[in-house]
Amino acid sequence: xxxxxxxxxxxxxxxxxxxxxxxxxxxxxxxxxxxxxxxxxxxxxxxxxxxxxxxxxxxxxxxxxxxxxxxxxxxxxxxxxxxxxxxxxxxxxxxxxxxxxxxxxxxxxxxxxxxxxxxxxxxxxxxxxxxxxxxxxxxxxxxxxxxxxxx
Amino acid sequence: xxxxxxxxxxxxxxxxxxxxxxxxxxxxxxxxxxxxxxxxxxxxxxxxxxxxxxxxxxxxxxxxxxxxxxxxxxxxxxxxxxxxxxxxxxxxxxxxxxxxxxxxxxxxxxxxxxxxxxxxxxxxxxxxxxxxxxxxxxxxxxxxxxxxxxxxxxxxxxxxxxxxxxxxxxxxxxxxxxxxxxxxxxxxxxxxxxxxxxxxxxxxxxxxxxxxxxxxxxxxxxxxxxxxxxxxxxxxxxxxxxxxxxxxxxxxxxxxxxxxxxxxxxxxxxxxxxxxxxxxxxxxxxxxxxxxxxxxxxxxxxxxxxxxxxxxxxxxxxxxxxxxxxxxxxxxxxxxxxxxxxxxxxxxxxxxxxxxxxxxxxxxxxxxxxxxxxxxxxxxxxxxxxxxxxxxxxxxxxxxxxxxxxxxxxxxxxxxxxxxxxxxxxxxxxxxxxxxxxxxxxxxxxxxxxxxxxxxxxxxxxxxxxxxxxxxxxxxxxxxxxxxxxxxxxxxxxxxxxxxxxxxxxxxxxxxxxxxxxxxxxxxxxxxxxxxxxxxxxxxxxxxxxxxxxxxxxxxxxxxxxxxxxxxxxxxxxxxxxxxxxxxxxxxxxxxxxxxxxxxxxxxxxxxxxxxxxxxxxxxxxxxxxxxxxxxxxxxxxxxxxxxxxxxxxxxxxxxxxxxxxxxxxxxxxxxxxxxxxxxxxxxxxxxxxxxxxxxxxxxxxxxxxxxxxxxxxxxxxxxxxxxxxxxxxxxxxxxxxxx
Numbered sequence: 001x002x003x004x005x006x007x008x009x010x011x012x013x014x015x016x017x018x019x020x021x022x023x024x025x026x027x028x029x030x031x032x033x034x035x036x037x038x039x040x041x042x043x044x045x046x047x048x049x050x051x052x053x054x055x056x057x058x059x060x061x062x063x064x065x066x067x068x069x070x071x072x073x074x075x076x077x078x079x080x081x082x083x084x085x086x087x088x089x090x091x092x093x094x095x096x097x098x099x100x101x102x103x104x105x106x107x108x109x110x111x112x113x114x115x116x117x118x119x120x121x122x123x124x125x126x127x128x129x130x131x132x133x134x135x136x137x138x139x140x141x142x143x144x145x146x147x148x149x150x151x
Numbered sequence: 152x153x154x155x156x157x158x159x160x161x162x163x164x165x166x167x168x169x170x171x172x173x174x175x176x177x178x179x180x181x182x183x184x185x186x187x188x189x190x191x192x193x194x195x196x197x198x199x200x201x202x203x204x205x206x207x208x209x210x211x212x213x214x215x216x217x218x219x220x221x222x223x224x225x226x227x228x229x230x231x232x233x234x235x236x237x238x239x240x241x242x243x244x245x246x247x248x249x250x251x252x253x254x255x256x257x258x259x260x261x262x263x264x265x266x267x268x269x270x271x272x273x274x275x276x277x278x279x280x281x282x283x284x285x286x287x288x289x290x291x292x293x294x295x296x297x298x299x300x301x302x303x304x305x306x307x308x309x310x311x312x313x314x315x316x317x318x319x320x321x322x323x324x325x326x327x328x329x330x331x332x333x334x335x336x337x338x339x340x341x342x343x344x345x346x347x348x349x350x351x352x353x354x355x356x357x358x359x360x361x362x363x364x365x366x367x368x369x370x371x372x373x374x375x376x377x378x379x380x381x382x383x384x385x386x387x388x389x390x391x392x393x394x395x396x397x398x399x400x401x402x403x404x405x406x407x408x409x410x411x412x413x414x415x416x417x418x419x420x421x422x423x424x425x426x427x428x429x430x431x432x433x434x435x436x437x438x439x440x441x442x443x444x445x446x447x448x449x450x451x452x453x454x455x456x457x458x459x460x461x462x463x464x465x466x467x468x469x470x471x472x473x474x475x476x477x478x479x480x481x482x483x484x485x486x487x488x489x490x491x492x493x494x495x496x497x498x499x500x501x502x503x504x505x506x507x508x509x510x511x512x513x514x515x516x517x518x519x520x521x522x523x524x525x526x527x528x529x530x531x532x533x534x535x536x537x538x539x540x541x542x543x544x545x546x547x548x549x550x551x552x553x554x555x556x557x558x559x560x561x562x563x564x565x566x567x568x569x570x571x572x573x574x575x576x577x578x579x580x581x582x583x584x585x586x587x588x589x590x591x592x593x594x595x596x597x598x599x600x601x602x603x604x605x606x607x608x609x610x611x612x613x614x615x616x617x618x619x620x621x622x623x624x625x626x627x628x629x630x631x632x633x634x635x636x637x638x639x640x641x642x643x644x645x646x647x648x649x650x651x652x653x654x655x656x657x658x659x660x661x662x663x664x665x666x667x668x669x670x671x672x673x674x675x676x677x678x679x680x681x682x683x684x685x686x687x688x689x690x691x692x693x694x695x696x697x698x699x700x701x702x703x704x705x706x707x708x709x710x711x712x713x714x715x716x717x718x719x720x721x722x723x724x725x726x727x728x729x730x731x732x733x734x735x736x737x738x739x740x741x742x743x744x745x746x747x748x749x750x751x752x753x754x755x756x757x758x759x760x761x762x763x764x765x766x767x768x769x770x771x772x773x774x775x776x777x778x779x780x781x782x783x784x785x786x787x788x789x790x791x792x793x794x795x796x797x798x799x800x801x802x803x804x805x806x807x808x809x810x811x812x813x814x815x816x817x818x819x820x821x822x823x824x825x826x827x828x829x830x831x832x833x834x835x836x837x838x839x840x841x842x843x844x845x846x847x848x849x850x851x852x853x854x855x856x857x858x859x860x861x862x863x864x865x866x867x868x869x870x871x872x873x874x875x876x877x878x879x880x881x882x883x884x885x886x887x888x889x890x891x
Contacts, residue, residue, distance in 0.1 A: 017270070033189035034182020038353040038403070039435045043821035046353060074182035087180040091172055094787040097795065098654025099179030100353040100403030106180055122594050125829045132821070134353050134404050135654050137794035138832045140787075 003067040007032065008076025016063040023047045023058035025066075026073060034074040034103045038132075045131030048104035048111075049073045055111040057130075074103035077110060086110045089148035090141075097135035105131045109145050118149050164672040165663050167849055170787045173659055174676075175652070186401035187373035188357035192428035195359070196225055198414070198421045199272040200431070201262035201279045202440060203254035206290070206510040206814025207301075208283035210252055210261070218264060218278040223271035225425045227279060228263040232420065235389030241379070241411050241515070245306040246476040248387050248416050254283070255301055255475035255510055257815045258440025265421040265429050288510035288814040292449070292472040295319040295507040302508055307477050313737040321473045321506040322481040324488045326740030328560040329499030333464040335455025339535045343452065343528035344880040346808035347472075348445035348799075350517055351826050354403015356441040357432040360418035364426075367394035368419045373402040375409045377649045377679060378686035387416045388423065392681075395419070399679040405653035406799070407516030408442035410691055411478050439819035443478045443515030444809060446471040446506070448487070450528040454535075460542045460550050464499040467491050469525060471506040471514070478515030480506045485626060487521030488740065492560055493529040494571040494619040494753050495551040500560045502740070510814040516691055518799060519859045522620035527881060530616040530864035534871060544615050544868075545579045548755075553619075562741040563748060568842045571753050574777040575617055577838050578755035581775035586611055597763040597770040599830050608765035610891075611772075612873025614758045618861030622853045623694040623749040627734045630694070631726050633685035634702035636665070636710040638721040643673035644710070647684040647724075650699040655855055656788040657695045663784055664700050664848075668707035684724060693752065693853025696784060700848040701727035730846065750844055754778040754857035756797070759833075760869035767885025769805055771831070771866060777838040781852030786839060793858045794835050800862025802827045804870075808882050 004013050007030060014029045021040075026032045026049070035058050036046035042057040049058045050072040058073075077084040083091070086109045096102050105128065112119060112127045119127065124145050133141060165171025178184040215227040230237065230251040237251065238244045250261045262279045266272035289298045296317035307321050308314070315323040358372030367390060374380050377397045385395040402409065414431040421429040433441045448471050455464040469487050473480035488504035519526075537544040552571040558564055587595060589606035596604055624630040635647035646665050652658040658676055665674045677683060688698055706725040713721045733744030759772040774797060783789040806825040810817045818824045843850020863881055871878050874888055 027189075032182075033185075036186070036353070036403070037188065037432075038355065039821040041435070041820060041822050044353060074180075078181055083177070083180065087177075090180045091176040094172060094791055096173055096176045096179045097656070097791055098352070098354065098402060098404040099175070099184055100186060100654075102179050103182045122592060126594055126600060129828045129830045132353065132826060132828060134351055134406070134799075134826060135795045136791055137796075137798035137827075137835060138829050139794040139835055140791055141829075 001064065003063055005066045005068065006070045008072055014063065018064065020063045021059050022061040022063045022066045025063040026058060032073050032075050036100055036103055038100065045108060046101055046104040048107040048131065050107065050111060055108055074107050077106065084110060085151045086113065086148045089144040093140050093144035093147050095136060095140040095144035101131060101133040105133065105141060109148065113149055164666060165785065166667040167663050167784055169663065169785065171659060171663060171785050173656060174662060175658065184401050186354050186403050187371065188354060188432045190359040190371055190400060190430060192359060192361055195428040195430055196265040196267060196425055197269040197272045198418055198429045198431040199264045199276040200260045200417060201264065201276045203250065203257060203259040203261055205254060205283055205285060206257045207286040207288040208254050209286060210250060210254065211282040211284050214280040215262060217280065218275040221271065221275045221278060223267035224264060224275045226265040226421055227275065228420055228424060233387060236386040239383045239387050239412060239416065240477055241479055242481060243306040243477040245302055256513055260417065263417050263421055265425050289319065290509055290511055290814050292470055292507050292509055295509050301475065307481055311734055311737060312481065319508040321477055321508055322484040324485055324504045324740055326488050326500065326502040326560050331464065331466060331499055331501035333499040335463045336458045337539055338453055338455045339532060339539050340453040341532055341535060341879055343450045343531060345448040345524045345527060346882055347447040347512065348517060348803045348807050349439060349809050349824060350406035350408030350442065351824065352404030352406055352408055355433045355435060355438045356413035358400060358414050358418055359428060359430045360422035361428040362422045362426050368422055369396045369398060370415050370419055371398045371400040372415055373400055373409060375405050375651045375653060375691055376689035377651065377681050380412060380415055381681045383412055384415050384419060388419055397681045399651055402651065402653045405690065406518045407691060410516045410689055411443055413441045435821060436819045439816055443513045445517035446473060446483055446514040446524065448524040450525060452528050452532050454532045456536055458540065460540050460547050462495055462497045462551050465492050465497050466501045469504040472509050472511055473506045474509055474511045474513035476513045478513055480515060483521040486621065487525050489561055489748065490522040490620050491525040491529060493526060494553045494617055496553050496557045497560065502560060511811055512809060512816060518796065519620065519856050520692065522618065522860045523863060526618040526860045527864045527867065530868060531879065534868055545575060548617055549575050561735060561747055563746050567750060567846065568844050569751050569753060570779050570840055570842055574753050574755040574779055574840055577777035577840065578757050578775060579615065581757055581836055583613055583757065583759055584773050597761050597768040598766065603766055603768060604763050608763050609761050610764055610873045611759065611761045612869045614865055614868025614872050616861050616864035616868050617753065617755045618857060618864060619751055619753040620856055620860050621748040622752050623697060623729050624692055625732055625748045627732050630688055631728045632687045632698035632702040633724055633726050634706040635684045635724040636706040638710040638714060640718065642671050644669050645675050645677055646703060647677045648699055648703060649679045649681065649684055649687040650695055651679065651690040653690050655690065655792060656785065657690060657699055659788060660696050660784050661699050661703050664703045665707055668704055685726065693856045696853055697847055697851050698727060700784065700851055704848050750847065750852060752779050752852045752857050754861045756861045756865035758865045758869040760866065760873055762870060762873045762888050764874065764888060764891040767889030769870060771801060771833045773833050775836040776858065777840055778854065778857055779840045779852065780854050781844040781847055782841055782850035783839055784849065784851060789839060789854050790837050792854045793837050796855055796858030797835055797862040798827045798832050800859045801831065801866050804863045804866035804881050804883060806882050
C-alpha cells in the first residue's frame with residue numbers, strides 16, 4: 001500500500017506491506033538508517049522517533065499508522081547552524097561509545113527537554129529508562145543531559 | 152559549562168593524556184555513522200539462516216526444493232555447498248559452517264537462504280524441510296564427563312594441554328603451588344554458581360558480502376579481529392587469503408561476542424553463489440544464538456588461614472560449561488585458574504579448572520574472560536573468612552594484598568606495577584553516601600516506580616571487593632600488532648591499523664598517539680581492512696590499547712627517521728610485540744619460562760545497596776572504585792570504560808542470565824533477558840591510579856575488563872552485608888533475599 005507522511009519536514013511517499021514497521025520504512029525505503037533496530041520489541045529505545053511530536057519506538061508503529069502524520073528522526077535534529085544542543089552535549093560529555101543507542105537517546109533527550117527544561121536526576125533516570133545502553137553505564141549520558149539542559 | 156567551536160576542535164585533536172572527545176562522536180550523534188546493519192549495495196539480496204530448533208539431534212533428511220522454488224529466492228545452501236573446509240573455529244576447527252549430520256546446540260545454523268526481499272528470505276527459510284531424530288542432550292556440566300562424547304575426535308587434545316581421557320573435556324588444568332596439603336588455623340569453604348551472561352551488544356550481528364567478479368569476496372562486517380576472520384573464512388570458501396578481504400563496518404558493541412565468526416562465511420557463500428551482494432542482519436532473538444556467551448560456572452572453594460588472617464592455602468575446583476563448540480574455552484579455562492586466588496599472596500594452593508562440552512549455548516570470550524567467575528567466588532570467600540575471624544573485610548584484603556616480587560600460583564613473580572594495596576585503600580576511603588531519610592520518592596527505594604515499599608523492610612549494606620586479571624594474550628601466543636604510516640611531504644599522515652573500533656575508543660588512542668609522535672594535527676586513520684596492513688590482533692584481553700599504541704608509536708618513529716632520508720612520500724609498516732610468554736607446564740600449571748602472562752591490572756570497588764527483604768528487590772545506591780590504569784591515554788574514555796564495565800558486572804550480579812531448558816534458550820529477547828537501565832545504575836565515583844607500567848607504550852594498561860571482573864563480586868558483597876545471607880549464586884534472585 002502507498003503511504004504519505006512528512007519526515008523531517010519533507011513530504012515522503014512509500015510503498016509498504018501491511019505488516020511493515022515504521023522503522024523498516026525509514027531505514028530500508030526512505031534512506032534514513034539513523035534510527036536503529038536492536039530489539040524489535042520496544043524494549044531498547046534505539047529506534048526512538050517523534051510521531052507528531054510524541055516520543056515513540058518506530059519498531060512498534062506500523063508504517064501504515066504513520067500515513068498522514070509527521071515524523072522526526074535523529075537525522076532531522078541537526079539545524080542549519082550545526083548540531084542540536086543535545087547532540088553537541090553527547091559529544092562533549094563523552095556519552096558516546098559504540099553509539100548504537102545514541103540516536104535513540106538523543107531523540108529521547110531532546111523530547112524530554114522540550115517537556116521538562118531542567119529535569120532533576122531522578123526525572124532523567126526515569127524518563128530515559130526506556131533507552132538501553134550497553135557501553136557507558138549511563139553516567140556520561142546523564143552528564144550530557146545535564147549539560148544540554150544548562151544551555 | 153559550554154565549549155566554543157575552537158575549544159571543541161582542540162579537544163578533538165587530543166594528544167596522549169588529553170581528555171579528548173571521540174573523533175567519531177559527531178557522525179554517531181547525527182545518525183550518519185554506518186553500522187554493519189546499515190549497509191546496502193546495488194542489486195543486494197538478503198540472507199537468512201535456517202537454525203536448529205533442537206539442542207541435540209541427528210539430521211535425517213534436509214529438503215530445500217520447496218524453498219528454492221519460492222518467489223524471489225536465489226539460493227538455498229546447505230553443508231554440501233560449503234566450497235572448502237567444512238568446519239571452522241577461533242582456535243580449533245570443531246564447528247561446522249553448516250550442520251552436516253548432527254546439530255549440537257539450539258540455534259545452530261543448518262541452511263542459508265538468499266532472496267530479493269527480507270520477508271521472502273524469511274518465508275523461504277521457514278520452508279526448508281529438516282527432519283530430525285532427537286538425541287539425548289548433554290546439559291549438566293557435572294555429568295558431561297560421564298556421558299556420550301559430543302566430539303569423539305577430541306579436537307582440543309594433543310595441543311600440549313594436560314591429558315584427560317574423560318568424555319567431553321575441552322581442557323583440564325591443575326595448578327599446584329607450594330604444599331597444597333598445608334593446614335591453616337581456620338578454614339572457610341563454599342560452593343558458588345555463576346549463570347550464563349550474554350554480551351547483549353545493541354548492534355546485532357550483521358554484514359554485507361560483495362563478490363568481486365573475479366572469484367573473490369569483500370566482507371564488510373562488525374568484528375573484533377579482522378585478520379583471524381579472514382584466516383577462518385578463506386579456507387571454508389576454498390580461497391586464498393588474498394581473495395577474501397575483511398573490512399570493518401560500524402560495530403554496535405562487542406564485549407567478546409564478536410571474536411568468533413557469525414555471518415562472515417555464510418554471507419560470502421551466498422554472495423559467491425549468487426554473484427550478488429548479500430546482506431545478513433540477525434534479529435535480537437537470533438543474536439542470542441549468533442554468538443558465544445560468558446561461561447556458566449560452579450566453583451568449590453576452601454580457604455585456609457591463620458587466626459591473624461593470613462591466607463596459607465587455597466583449594467579451588469572450577470567447572471565451566473563450554474557449550475557445544477570450543478571457541479576460546481581453552482584460554483578461559485586457564486584464565487579462570489590463573490586468577491582464581493584474586494590479587495592475594497598465597498604460599499600454597501591447589502587449583503583445578505575444567506571446561507566441558509555440552510549441548511548448551513556455546514560459550515567463549517566475554518569481558519573478564521574467566522576472571523569474573525572466580526572473582527565472585529574468591530571475594531565471597533574473603534567476606535566469609537573476614538566474618539569467621541572477626542576482621543574488617545578491607546583489612547583482611549590489605550593484609551593479603553599481592554605486591555611486586557610476590558609469586559602468582561603459577562610461580563610467575565609480579566614484575567612491573569601492580570598497586571593492589573593502593574587501589575584497596577583508595578576505594579575504601581571514598582566517602583559513602585549517608586542513608587537517605589524516609590519518607591522518600593519511590594524511585595529512590597528498592598522496587599522504584601513500582602511503588603512497592605515506603606521504606607518498611609528496607610535494609611542497607613556496604614560491600615567491598617577486589618579483582619584482577621591479565622592484560623594481553625598469554626601462554627606463548629605469538630601476539631603482535633601492525634601499524635602502517637604514510638607520511639606526506641606536507642607533514643600530514645595517514646595511519647593504517649586493523650585494530651577493531653568496537654566502541655572502546657581505540658581509534659582515538661591511535662590518533663592521539665600519532666598526533667603526539669608526529670607532532671601534528673594533520674593525521675587521519677584509514678578504514679581498517681585486511682588488504683592494506685598486517686594483523687592488529689583482537690580487540691580483546693584488554694590488549695588493544697597497549698598493542699595499538701606500541702605499533703603506531705613505532706611506525707610513526709620509523710616514518711620520521713625515513714623522512715630524514717627521503718623527500719617524497721614515506722610509507723612504513725612496523726610490527727609491535729610485547730614481551731614473550733611461554734605455556735604453562737601441563738602437569739603442575741607452573742611457568743616454563745620467565746612468564747606466562749605479560750601484565751596485570753587490579754581494581755577495588757565499594758558498593759552501597761538497599762534491599763527490600765519482604766520482596767527481595769534491590770537498589771544499588773552508589774558505587775565507588777579505584778583502578779590501576781597504568782597511564783590514561785584519554786581519561787574521559789577510561790572513565791567511560793570503567794562506568795560501562797561496572798554496569799555489566801552489576802547486570803550479572805542482579806539480573807542477567809540466559810536461561811535454558813534441555814539446552815533450549817527460554818529468554819532470547821530483551822523482554823526476558825534484562826540488562827541494566829538508567830534506573831538500575833547508581834552514580835559511580837571513579838579514581839584512576841596512574842602508575843605507568845614499565846615496558847608498556849607510554850605506561851598504559853588495558854582498562855576495559857577489571858571493572859567487570861570486580862563489580863559482580865562487589866555488588867553481591869553489599870547485598871550480603873544488607874541481608875546476612877551467603878548469596879552464593881549470581882544473578883541473585885528476589886527469592887534468594889526475600890523472607891529474612
